[in-house]
Structures are given as structure tokens and as C-alpha cells.
Amino acid sequence: MTLAKKKVVWAYIFLAIPIVFFAYIRVYPALFAFQMSLHDYNPLAAEQPFVGLENYEKVLEELGKRKSTTKAAFQNTINYVLLGVPIQLCLALAIALMLNEIRFMSTLYRIMFFLPFVTSTIAIAWVFRMLYQPRFGLFNVVLQLVSLPQQPFLRSPQQALPSVLALVIWQGMGFAIIIFLAGLKQIPRTYYEAAEVDGASRWHTFRYITFPLLNPSIVYLLVLQTISFLRMFAPVVAMTEQGRGGPLDATTTVVLRVYREAFQSFNMGYASSLTVMLFALILGVTIIQLSVTSRRIN
């Protein structure tokens, strides 16, 4: 074996360690979930009988009901995505464009927008929980100051979901801003100079230069943020009474439902079938997004 070959072999051996670790910690449990979903899997029991597709039938039955927690979980999760992703990306893009313009103290501004993203979600969720408090919470104090009626926020079945969503949008926005800023830096200045010479308006510059050339960043963020909203869990647990996703299932998500079924009711088989369905949903949405949005731009 030549020295060069030996080096490569050793490189593979060292790289194998994290790969084996990853396979055991991430891939194997994911595959195991598929297997569990076909069993009446109770972690406390000695035996886990095979039940075929019974768990999936139960999920479909729950989804078909007029009202069920599972149905609410899927509906809310879809609402989180449909509301959260567009709002978050539009705001992030607007802020990134502005940050891209300023020079004075620009680093400080960037840090301020990025900071929430690197702060613990649980800590932020608890702070927001206090801000949403009736009477003494900051938001209600402000409402009171300007003589507007007090709002129940997290305590109302109608307002709870938007209240949780506001936090998640704000917290995740820093990441999207950084990606957009990097994307903006990639756009050659010459395009803008040419546009200026041609007398293009600011809107036209954005519409025909910035937006199309940001497409890779937009696709990347769209896929990533959709997945993160589909997997929403921690903020809901931290912000709702006893982490139950209430009031009246108004904020519960599929992942929270998985957790509660698996660890509160010990129905791991049923919980796994929900996980598999969520997996299929994420896969499907991602494939559609990639094929629709990643057209090449000239």
C-alpha cells in the first residue's frame, strides 16, 4: 500500500466512527419507528404483539371524526406551516434587505436580530408566557396604557395558536435573515449598476434582479423552515398549561401528540404510526417544494 493510499484508508476509518454513531443514534431509531408502528407497542410490556396496519387505521379513523385531538394536531400543524413560513420568510427578507443597506452599526443590528435564534427555546417560551400574562404581562399592560381591551392570548382557543406562532416566527427569523444576507452578498454589484444606468426603479431592481437571484436561498429556507414548523414541539409544551397543547387542543401539534401518546399513554405503536405519517408528509411537501421552486434562473 502506498503512503497516499494508507492515508485515505485511515481517513475512512476515522470518518466511519461518526457515521456508525449517526446510523445507530439517528437512522436505526427512525427505521425502528416503522417497525413499532406495526405492533401494539407498549414499552412497559414484555411482549409487543404484531397488529399489522391497525395503528394506521386508528389514525385515519381519528382523522375522520368531527373532533379529535389527533385531527386537531394535524390541522394545527398545517396552520403553523401555512401561516408561519410565509410570514417568517417575508419579514426576514424585508429585514435582510434593510440590514444590507445600512453601514453604521450594522454588526450590532445583525447580532440583535440573530440573538433570539441562538437563545434556548424553552427560556424564550417562558419569557413570552410571562409577557402574555393577563393584567401584569407586558402586552396587556401596553394595551391598557392605550385604553384597548385586555386580551387573553394563550388562554383563548382562538388566540393561542397565533400567540405561540408569533414567538416561533420571531425566534427563527434570525437564521433566515443570515441566509438572506449571505444570498444578497452573492449577487454581483454589476447587475445593480447596470440597472441604475438603465434607470430601473427600486421595485423593478428587486423584482427582476434581487428576487430571482435569491432563489437558491429562498428554496433552501422554504424547505428548511417548513420542516421545522412541521416538527414544532418545544414552544407548545413550554407555553401551554401543563404542556398539554391546550386550551381545547388549540395549539397541539403532531409531534406533541406523538410524545403524549408514546410516553403518557404508552401507546408507542400508535405514536409511531403518527411519526411515520408525519415523515411521509414532510417528505411529500419537500419533494413538491423542491420541484416547484428550484427552477434554474438565467
Next chain:
Amino acid sequence: MLRSRWLAILAVLIVLFSLGAIVGAQDDMVEIEYWQYNFGARVDAMNMLIEQFEAENPGIKVVHNSDIPYANFRDELAASAPAGVGPDVVTLFYGWIPAFVDAGYLVPLPDDPFSEEFILETFSPMVANSKFEGSYWAIPTAVRSLALFWNKDIFEAAGLDPESPPATLDDFVAAAIATTVYDGDESDIYSITTQGHAPALASQDHHWFREVLIRQYGGAPYSDDGRTVTYNSEEGCAAFSWLAAFETEHVTGSNDILDGSTNAFVNGETALHVDGSFRVGTIARNNPDLNYGVAELPVGPNGEQHTFGSYWTHGITRRANEDPARLEAAVKFLQFITTPAAGTLWVNNVGELPAQLAAASDEAILADPILGPFSAGLAYSHATFFVDESAQRQVLIDAFDNIRLGGMDPCDALDEAAAAEQELIDNFWADRE
């Protein structure tokens, strides 16, 4: 050169492992593991019991795992079982027992020393009622009941006699209305600064409704075999309406304000509160200056007294059953921590009442102004047979939220709850038959 170094390392490892095996073999101690969730006073009390037990039984070592917070306790048990580790003796909420039996996690208590006659004769009736599928699966050190907590300072400020708590449900409503203080619109829950009573179904009020209020209105929560929900009756609806009215009609308080119903009472912001004896310890720790009293729960329209009894109870796991030596040690340990003496140690340190009647009917306990009312309640307490305590509680939380947040009629909300809970119960039994 390289090979000889590897061989040397291997040799050292082999020697180390065999040494470990020799040490292990010489050690004929039986080691059992005991798990409970983290609750300061209970952990301390159990440490004292374990110390006494180990002194009496030098051949047994008890490893006490009490690091798990309440919220994660079930998760950790569920994670430990497939891994083949976990407790030999475990403390569970009595309402969880059917689910753990259903999973085959617990083994029945051995007839010797836990015979049926022994349990019937010496333990509180709610323990005797816990027979399931013809066997007893767990036995407690202590039991709890619900009683009425009232804040004497708030009573005095409202012009009521601080030494006479409401004795009937009607008095209770009147006192709650009289003690509520607003700083604005009296029909707005958010303008309350001192609460009369704040119903909280997520805490103890779902028990108060299930086992106390319904019976006091002349109804029954479940059929005698516990398999049919019967609370969606005229009586049940009257009882549920009575409870909901504190928030929707009398506007005396809500779990949504002042940091939740329980904290509000502990912080001295609520006049009347229904809770268990375990809350005495919380108050002593968090607000020792609270000027409060404890009384038996108010009497209902039919003049009857009822209360809800519950307990954390110890069972022997499948894991202990796999090794005769560990099983024997586990039984000995279980016997030791459920004696009247253990119950007395428990009441002094935790505030929960001894499960053995001999210790619970102690003169000192009955005469105690705080423990006395709880102890008196043991005679008329009921323990609900839960198939999935967490889910069954959620059903009533949702019913209550439907009334107060969704404006639903209490009878309709209760009908919906009964249907949902019946389905839970039916599913449980369908899997077993």
C-alpha cells in the same frame, strides 16, 4: 513492537475484568433498586426508611433513585423497561396501576405476607378497593384525602368570621362571592385582585367533581363496576354547573389568572381552595406565614359528606420477579415501608396520612387542626378507578374549558366528556378481553 503494546493493554483489561468478577462474587449482598419521582419531603422520608431497613437487613442494599422530576417519571420508566434496567420496587400513582398491570409491568403481591385478609383488616378501605383482576398489585405507605383550605386573613378582610369555614355548598358560594375583590368591572375575570374561589380542573377539582359533588347532588360518577360513565345525568349536570358558575356566573376566580389556582392560594390571593394534604408541605415551604385553616369538605344539598381519596403506592416489577433473591428482598422491603411505624414516620415528615388504620386513627393526628380534617375524611373517601388517569382528567379539563371558553352549555359539555371517557374505558377493556 506495536503488536506487543496491544497485547499488554489486552492483558491488563482481562486482569481488571476478572478482578471485578471476583469482587462481585465475594459480595453476597442483594441489591435492589427503588424508584420514586422527586418530591423533597418524600425523598427524605424514604431515605430514613431505607437506612432503618438496611440496618435491620444487612444482606440487602437498596439503591434509591429519586432524581426524576414528576413530569418525566413515566417517560423514564417507559425508557428503562425495554432496556432491561429499572426499578425492582416502584412507587406509582394508584390511578396508573391498571395501565401498568395491563402491560405486565407489575407482578401481583405475594399472598405471604400480603394476604387479602391482612389488607382488608389493616389498611384504609380505599386500598382494599384497589383489587384488580383478582389480585392486589401495590400497597401504599400513606394515603391522602381532599379537604377545604381557607385563608383566614381574606375572610377577616371581607368581614367574615375567620374561624368558621363554609360548612355547606351554599355557604361556600356565599363566602366565595363575599371574599372576591375587584379593581374594575365585576363581570370581568381579569379585574379580580383577590379570588373567592378559582376552579381548576387540571388540579384537584376534577376529583372533587367526580367523587364528591356528583354524589352530593344525588348522582353517581360511574356504574358500580366502574366500566360505565354515569356522570352525564341531571345530577351530574347540576354539580358541574355549580362548579362552572364560579367562573362564568359569580366571577370569583379562574385558573387563568394570578399564576394558576393552586399558586394563587399558596400566595395568599384566594380565599377558598380544595386540595390534598400534600399541599400543607408546599405552603410550609413556599409561604410559611400564610394564615390558613383546613376543614372537611362542605356538605352537599343531600346532606352527605364525601371526599376523594388517593395514594402513591408501591409495586413489585417484572424485573424483580426474574431473580428469586431480588424478589425476596423486594418483598421484605415492601413489607418494611408499609408498616404502621413507617406510616407514622411518613405523616411526620411528608404530611400524608398513614395507610394503615392503626396509625391513621392515632389520637394526635385526629386532634391536629391541619391533619385532623383529612384524617376524618378517610372514613367517607372514594378512589376513582382510572384506566388512563391523564387522559380521563383531560376529558374533564376540556369539558370545563368548553363551558368557560367556548360558551357551551354544561350539560352538553358533560355529554361530550362522558362519550369521550366511555371510549377510553371501553378501549381499555376491549384490549383485555
